[in-house]
Amino acid sequence: MKVDLFDFDLPPERIALRPARPRDAARMLVLEGDRMVDAGVADLPRHLRSGDCLVFNDTRVIPAQLHGRRGDATVGATLHKRAGARSWHAFVKGAKRLRTADRIDFGADVAAVVDDKADDGSVLLRFEGDAPVELLLERAGQMPLPPYIAARRGTDAADADDYQTMFAGPGGAVAAPTAGLHFTPALLAALADAGIGHETLTLHVGAGTFLPVKADDTDDHRMHAEWGRIDAAAADRMNAVRAGGGRLIAVGTTSLRLLESAVGDHGRIQSFEGDTAIFITPGYRFRAIDGLLTNFHLPRSTLFMLVSALMGRDRMQAAYAHAIASGYRFYSYGDASLLLPAA
Template structure:
């Protein structure tokens, strides 16, 4: 399909600079058999059914944006994929003058060597620390990697809490699974009381999720790769709920992509521990996910392509036009929609 098919206009004032407070007060557009229904995230439990299983991404965002020096020149790097305990792929600015063998100093003895140079400003860095020590150094020297459309990516102290889900556990993401940002302990308790089962999986979201699609046809786009984990217990819980007639509700496109990567043709979910670069566009047959909760996405993005595959391009464009006209807030800190792929049984 042509990438232009996924384009739409969005007024700058609809891009959220901060999350709703409290989190559950964010708006929720329910797109399903009854058409478009405006609601609030706090009302989510009443929109789901006992026996449904919600799948959350428990990845934890690390302070992956670093500012250092190569000699006298300043260098900014944003880590986006771990390749070893001491090595990450990163986007560097400026990257033109960086060469393998160069060392970037981030201060106080914390530094990294450039070991490989890729395309579009990508480099591979090997740090002088590894594992938990490296993560601790990132906590000390790094900044939260806000997407570029929020305050030009300039994070502050408040973002350390705002840009993290309440169930974040597994360190490794450089972007938040933003649909999960809406949840509070009270809402999770309401879901439990409703009889909705909760399962966690892990997909370490990479900065590549914000890369623009630069080709004219979706068939020519190369999707970024991300590391995902689904435990045997999580897979069994999802399969049991599905077998009992419950719906699989993916919280966020990250959860949806991971579930679809690990499901077979029959819709059975298998344990998973690998990288995935699944690229979902209209024409894809969903194997497992029945309902998707997600935020409102960038035009021409792989995420808008995914939701268009889930619900149909025309239907999603109509939903987005309604959201724009109704003043919904867009992107990572914005409002959400609940998409039901088919009528409830």
């Protein structure tokens, strides 16, 4: 499909630079079948049914944004996927000027050597020393805010908490599973009181989620792989939800993509551990999920293509036009949409 079919005009003032406070005070646009309703995230319990189950991504964002020097040249690096105990793939500003074996000093006694360069423009960095890389990143790294926020303000202390979900566990993501940012203990308790359960899985979100689709046709776009895990017990519980008539609602496109990567031929979710590079566009047949809670996405992005696959492109274009006209806030710190396709 032509990528320009997924374009739309978004005024810059619709991009949220800070999250709603409290988190569950964000607005929520509900699309259920042919209905479209303006609501709030705190209203979620009454827009779902007893027996439904929300599926959250419990990945933790690491301080993966690094600034350093190679000789007299400044270097900006964003880690995007672990390659080994001391090695990470990274997108590097000015990567063409780097050579294999170049040493980059990131300050705070943190340095890395360029081990390899890939065709996609990324480089493989090997961190020096014996200290765990996680500790090195805590010393020298910053939270990797999305470029559409970072271009308009600097990272500050508030982002260390704001850009982490309440479910954050295993570290490894370089971007937040942002739909999960809307949840609070109070909202989770209200959902439980309404008979709505939850499960977690892990997908370490990579910086590739922010990359624009440069191809003219979706067939020519290459997704970056991300590592994920669903344990067997969680898969069994989620299958039991659907067998009992409940719905699985993915919280975020990251949860949805991992679930759809783990589903078998007969619609049963299986345990999963490994990489996924699934690319969902209109025409895709969803087998693992019955709905999606997600934020509002970029024009021409793989994520807008995904929601268009779930609800229909014309429907999502109309919904986004309504959201823009109605003052909804977009992107990582923005408002939410609850997408429930007709059965």
